[in-house]
Structures are given as structure tokens and as C-alpha cells.
Amino acid sequence: GAVVSQHPSWVICKSGTSVKIECRSLDFQATTMFWYRQFPKQSLMLMATSNEGSKATYEQGVEKDKFLINHASLTLSTLTVTSAHPEDSSFYICSALKGTSGIGTQYFGPGTRLLVL
Amino acid sequence: GEDVEQSLFLSVREGDSSVINCTYTDSSSTYLYWYKQEPGAGLQLLTYIFSNMDMKQDQRLTVLLNKKDKHLSLRIADTQTGDSAIYFCAESFGEGSWGKLQFGAGTQVVVTP
Numbered sequence: 001g002a003v004v005s006q007h008p009s010w011v012i013c014k015s016g017t018s019v020k021i022e023c024r025s026l027d028f029q030a031t032t033m034f035w036y037r038q039f040p041k042q043s044l045m046l047m048a049t050s051n052e053g054s055k056a057t058y059e060q061g062v063e064k065d066k067f068l069i070n071h072a073s074l075t076l077s078t079l080t081v082t083s084a085h086p087e088d089s090s091f092y093i094c095s096a097l098k099g100t101s102g103i104g105t106q107y108f109g110p111g112t113r114l115l116v117l
Numbered sequence: 118g119e120d121v122e123q124s125l126f127l128s129v130r131e132g133d134s135s136v137i138n139c140t141y142t143d144s145s146s147t148y149l150y151w152y153k154q155e156p157g158a159g160l161q162l163l164t165y166i167f168s169n170m171d172m173k174q175d176q177r178l179t180v181l182l183n184k185k186d187k188h189l190s191l192r193i194a195d196t197q198t199g200d201s202a203i204y205f206c207a208e209s210f211g212e213g214s215w216g217k218l219q220f221g222a223g224t225q226v227v228v229t230p
Contacts, residue, residue: 034216
């Protein structure tokens, strides 16, 4: 199997606070994980590639100081939304890459819905 | 614009076959994928096809790949109400891209009784 979990599944926070989202690969090790953002009725937008033991690679237009990514182990990556604002409200989805670069397959977590008031 | 394009909506009667189409642009793509997303949930990998294959069948699912036209399709036989969801096709970037995917906008499939 290839199971990926996310925690929390939903979170409501006040503007200005920081929120941490965890992504875990439960039954396989993943040196690479990805973080996506999805707006209603839209596709997934890749935010960053998280690599275990090294700095994340951010896509163009994504603020690295706003969205902090830490891939501390082969089964855990975290995304911290710092000083969240209402425009950060979204559905955040992570995926973990099973296999090696170029021939691996991404398995997705169930997503975390963030609402910033 | 999108590098991967899909039609946005498909309505199909229960028991009929559904065909979802997708076009992509990167000829160096190694794999092409179909994912299913149910409301409020993450993406579920349905199937994938290696770029040197023309067809792959997996139970009710048939994937056809026309590499010349960069056209990918997913056929769902005997469509059920549980198949109602958004279906995303995705292409992998080239070698050395760390498994990055480019997604289409998704096709909303609605199955009617």
C-alpha cells in the first residue's frame, strides 16, 4: 500500500497566527514530498517540493518565508503558514513520492482545509 | 495557459461508459496519470500509463495514449454513481524533475440514475 495522512484535516485560525500542517507517509519512506494548494473548482497548484534533509524548492510566486517547509524525516514533512491572513484560506494537499525521481508515483494525503478569520 | 487541458464537465447515465479526454504538451513526459477527487478529499491515484504504451486496462478502467497527438483518455465502463467525482489527468515532468506533476484543471463527472 501507499498511505499518506495529513493532520489536521481542517483548521480555523485568527488572522496573524501561524498554522502547522503535517504530512506523513505511513507505510513507505519518501525522500520527496510535495505541497499543493487548491482553490474551489480549480486544479492543484504546486507550491513547493520538500526534500528530506535539504531545503525545499519553491515554485515561482510562492513566498518561502510565508510557507515554511520542513522535511525532518523520511516519513514527515510539515508546512507552516506563518502570519496567516484570510487570503491564505484554502485547501492544502500534500503528496509523497514513492519510488525514485522520474519513475516514482505520487500518493496524496486527504488534504487540510484552512480557514483564516 | 494550462499545459494539460481537459474538458470541464461530463454527464453520463448510470451503466453507460464515460470517456474523459486530456491533452498534454510535454513530449518528454515519462508517465501520465489519472487521479480521482471526491468532494472535500485528496486525490486518489486511479491508474497510470508509461509513455511507451498505447493502452492499459485495469478492471473497468481503460487508458488510451496517442503519443503523436499528445492525447490521453480514460474510459470508465459501466459507470456507477460512486464514480461521480472530479478526474484529473497529470503528466510527469522529464527526468530529474523529482517526480513533479503538471495537472489539468479537472473534469467534473456527474453520473445520473
